[in-house]
Amino acid sequence: xxxxxxxxxxxxxxxxxxxxxxxxxxxxxxxxSIDEKRVRELxxxxxxxxxxxxVFLGPPGVGKTHLAAAxxxxxxxxxxxxYFTTAHDMIQxxxxxxxRNQIHKKLQVYTKPDLLIIDEMGYRRMDETAAHFFFQIISxxxxxxAIILTSNKSYGSWGEIFGDSVLATAILDRLLxxxxxxxxxxESYRIREKKKAGFFKTPRDSK
Numbered sequence: 001x002x003x004x005x006x007x008x009x010x011x012x013x014x015x016x017x018x019x020x021x022x023x024x025x026x027x028x029x030x031x032x033s034i035d036e037k038r039v040r041e042l043x044x045x046x047x048x049x050x051x052x053x054x055v056f057l058g059p060p061g062v063g064k065t066h067l068a069a070a071x072x073x074x075x076x077x078x079x080x081x082x083y084f085t086t087a088h089d090m091i092q093x094x095x096x097x098x099x100r101n102q103i104h105k106k107l108q109v110y111t112k113p114d115l116l117i118i119d120e121m122g123y124r125r126m127d128e129t130a131a132h133f134f135f136q137i138i139s140x141x142x143x144x145x146a147i148i149l150t151s152n153k154s155y156g157s158w159g160e161i162f163g164d165s166v167l168a169t170a171i172l173d174r175l176l177x178x179x180x181x182x183x184x185x186x187e188s189y190r191i192r193e194k195k196k197a198g199f200f201k202t203p204r205d206s207k
Contacts, residue, residue, distance in 0.1 A: 008076060015072060015082040018119075023070045031063055033185040039067060042180060043074050048115055048146040053179040056150045061188025064150035065119050071148060072117050080114040087121045090137075091130040098129065107133075111140040115148065122153035122161050131162040135171050142174045149175070 012020065023043055028036040047054055054071070056064040072082045085093075090110065097106035110116055116137075126134060141147055155172055159165035 004079070007079065011076045011079075011081060012073075015076055015084055015113075017069045017072055017076075017082075017084045017117075018065065019069060020073055021066055021070055022073060023067070026063060026066055026070065031184055031186045034063075034182065038180075039182065043071050045071075045075055045078055045080075047180060048075060048080065050178065051143050051146055053147040053149065053175055055175070055179060055181045056148070056184060057154065057181060058152065058184030058186070059188065060152055062184045062186050064152075064184060067182070068117050068119060068148045068150050072115060075115045081112070082115045082117065083109065083113040084117040084119065085110070086119045086123075087134075088124045090118065091124070091126060091133065094133040095130060098133075103133075107136065107140070110137045111145070113145065115146050116141065117148045119150050121149055121151035122157070125160065126162055128163070131164060131167055134162070135167060138171050138174050143178065147175065 023040065028034060028039075042054060054068075056067055058064055069084065072084060075082050093109075094103065094106060097103045138147070153161060155176075158168040158172060162168045162171070
């Protein structure tokens with residue numbers, strides 16, 4: 001038992017999750033657009049056994065990263081290797097590895113884990129080299145390993161992210177062939193907290 005506990009703790013450290021929040025910590029009541037039952041079914045991790053992908057779409061601050069990391073934590077507790085990265089950090093790491101002729105070794109960081117979590121897709125437009133690396137990772141994991149991805153961009157806008165609509169279509173074709181998409185529509189948690197703290201004044205407050 002102690003050995004298994006150490007293994008899980010090691011995998012938590014290697015996964016680089018931004019925090020260890022669970023689904024129990026998530027305020028589903030604040031985001032009624034989310035089907036809580038569906039999310040909890042996905043957290044059972046059958047999608048991983050089928051090498052399927054999970055995509056959370058929605059504006060900033062609605063809980064996409066929390067949900068992705070919470071399911072990642074469930075996967076670690078189920079003894080799966082997991083790796084978390086933002087899209088920006090992943091591309092930066094791969095570009096540096098490319099310049100050092102270490103790209104093939106570094107790609108394994110993103111292709112080997114049972115679950116790869118790519119957060120904040122769409123905050124940075126990719127150049128041709130970066131888009132190629134991203135396509136390579138998606139292709140390598142296609143029907144071999146699960147991906148959780150979060151993005152503030154609708155699928156129709158992905159051509160802008162990659163600067164190439166043909167490449168975007170090829171990536172989406174592989175990413176979405178076996179996938180689940182959760183669209184989140186709601187207010188940002190961070191804005192809500194600032195409203196509570198009085199950072200946003202109503203017209204009545206200004207009088």
